[in-house]
Amino acid sequence: xxxxxxxxxxxxxxxxxxxxxxxxxxxxxxxxxxxxxxxxxxxxxxxxxxxxxxxxxxxxxxxxxxxxxxxxxxxxxxxxxxxxxxxxxxxxxxxxxxxxxxxxxxxxxxxxxxxxxxxxxxxxxxxxxxxxxxxxxxxxxxxxxxx
Numbered sequence: 001x002x003x004x005x006x007x008x009x010x011x012x013x014x015x016x017x018x019x020x021x022x023x024x025x026x027x028x029x030x031x032x033x034x035x036x037x038x039x040x041x042x043x044x045x046x047x048x049x050x051x052x053x054x055x056x057x058x059x060x061x062x063x064x065x066x067x068x069x070x071x072x073x074x075x076x077x078x079x080x081x082x083x084x085x086x087x088x089x090x091x092x093x094x095x096x097x098x099x100x101x102x103x104x105x106x107x108x109x110x111x112x113x114x115x116x117x118x119x120x121x122x123x124x125x126x127x128x129x130x131x132x133x134x135x136x137x138x139x140x141x142x143x144x145x146x147x
């Protein structure tokens with residue numbers, strides 16, 4: 001199995017064990033394509049573009065690849081209750097911090113050489129019949145792939 005497959009499986013395992021009550025999104029790229037029961041308390045994992053780091057490693061290639069993790073949570077607001085909205089926003093950022101802490105400790109996958117928090121998109125809202133808060137976080141993950 002390739003290193004990228006191992007890393008992807010390890011990250012999926014991390015999310016399912018860290019957040020057993022959350023549901024994985026089947027479309028982590030176009031968030032609105034996911035069903036309400038997923039967005040109510042969900043997560044998504046998107047494997048983004050990669051590039052060669054140009055490190056010399058005999059018969060191997062060092063790859064730096066972007067991974068985007070999406071967290072979503074429903075706002076069950078009654079009469080525009082700001083305290084409830086603020087609580088949900090904080091819960092999403094606490095979930096993000098938990099994931100970032102695990103990556104910082106380098107305990108996600110033995111196949112990851114290095115991981116680096118790049119950015120997040122800030123709080124986004126999906127408004128409609130039901131309202132959701134969404135937070136997308138991008139990490140660069142470096143790994144060595146056999147040729």
